[in-house]
Amino acid sequence: MKIIIKICFLTSFLVSSLFAYIGQQSLSIIDEERDRPIEMMVWYPTHSSQLTNEGTVWIQPDVALDAPIKEGKYPLVLLSHGWGGEKIELLWLAETLAEKGYMVVGIDHYGNTWKDYSEEISMNYWNRPLDISQTIDYLLKDSPLSPSIDPERIGFAGFSMGGLTGLWLAGGEINQASYEDPRIRAFFLMAPRGKDFSKSSLEKVTAPLFIVTGENDAILPYQDNGGYVSKHAPQNRFELLEGEVGHPVFLNCPSEIGKENLSKELTEDPPSIDRKKIHDEVSEMAINFFRENI
Numbered sequence: 001m002k003i004i005i006k007i008c009f010l011t012s013f014l015v016s017s018l019f020a021y022i023g024q025q026s027l028s029i030i031d032e033e034r035d036r037p038i039e040m041m042v043w044y045p046t047h048s049s050q051l052t053n054e055g056t057v058w059i060q061p062d063v064a065l066d067a068p069i070k071e072g073k074y075p076l077v078l079l080s081h082g083w084g085g086e087k088i089e090l091l092w093l094a095e096t097l098a099e100k101g102y103m104v105v106g107i108d109h110y111g112n113t114w115k116d117y118s119e120e121i122s123m124n125y126w127n128r129p130l131d132i133s134q135t136i137d138y139l140l141k142d143s144p145l146s147p148s149i150d151p152e153r154i155g156f157a158g159f160s161m162g163g164l165t166g167l168w169l170a171g172g173e174i175n176q177a178s179y180e181d182p183r184i185r186a187f188f189l190m191a192p193r194g195k196d197f198s199k200s201s202l203e204k205v206t207a208p209l210f211i212v213t214g215e216n217d218a219i220l221p222y223q224d225n226g227g228y229v230s231k232h233a234p235q236n237r238f239e240l241l242e243g244e245v246g247h248p249v250f251l252n253c254p255s256e257i258g259k260e261n262l263s264k265e266l267t268e269d270p271p272s273i274d275r276k277k278i279h280d281e282v283s284e285m286a287i288n289f290f291r292e293n294i
Helices: 002-018 091-099 127-141 161-170 226-232 256-261 275-293
Strands: 021-031 036-046 074-080 103-108 149-159 186-190 209-214 236-241
Touching: 021 091, 021 127, 036 091, 036 127, 074 091, 074 127, 074 161, 091 103, 091 275, 103 127, 127 149, 127 161, 149 161, 149 275, 161 186, 161 209, 186 275, 209 226, 209 275, 226 236, 236 275
Parallel strands: 074 103, 074 149, 149 186, 186 209, 209 236
Antiparallel strands: 021 036, 036 103
16 A cells, blocks of 8 residues: 555656646847837746736636746747737647747737737838847847757747748748748748749748648638748648638637627638637647657
C-alpha cells in the first residue's frame, strides 16, 4: 500500500510539474525611424494558475495576466491581422499554439486597426512587413522575453492582409519591392491576399508556405489569391475548405456581447458552417506545419 501511495504521489507531482497554463502580456514599442507605435499581445506557457478571463466581443481563453513564463526556450510565431482588424482577432490560433509550447505574438498594424483606422496610413502596405521585422528585432534583443525565445525557430501566421504581409516577408515582391526576412522560417497563410505579387518573385520563394482558404470567399476569391500563390510558389501546401466557407470564418468566434455589437458580416456564417470546428481543423494544420518546419 505504501508503494502504491508513493507511485501515485510521484505521478501526480510529475503531471502537475509538466502542466502549463497560458500566460498573457501586453508590450509596446515605438519605431522611431517611422514614428510608428507597435502594440503587442503575447501568449506563452506558464505555471501560474491565477487565471482570469477578460470578456470582450470575442470568446477568449482563461489566461494568467503578466505571469512568469515557464522555464525554457520556445519557438516564436508572429500573427498579422486582416484589414481593419486587431492583434487578438486570431486568438483562437494563439491559444492552441501557446498550449502546445509556442510563444505567440499578435501585433496591431498602426493605422489599419478598427481603433485607429486611417485610409492614408493603411494604403502604405509596406509598413506591415516592417512592423513584423521590427517586432522580431525587439523580441530577440531588448524584450523581457528575449531569454525564452529560440531565435532559430521563428514562424508566421497571417489572415487576409496578414497573408499579404507574410508573403512579402517570405520573399514575394510587389512593384519590385522586397521585405524578405530570412529569420522567419515558415509561413501559415489564411485566406491571403496574393494577387499583388509578381509571378517571378513567388517562384523564388524558398520558405515553406501553408495556404488555407475557403471555397466561398467572396472578399478574396481563392482562385486569384491563395490559389494563384500556390500555383507559382515552389514549396507550398494548399488546402481548400470546401462548401460555404467564407472569408470571416478565420476570425474569432464571437461572444454574446460580440453578436450584439459587431456586424453580422463578421460574426455570422452560413448554417452549414461551424466556425469553432473549422478553427479546430485549421489549428491542427498549423501545429503540424510548424512542427515540421520550424
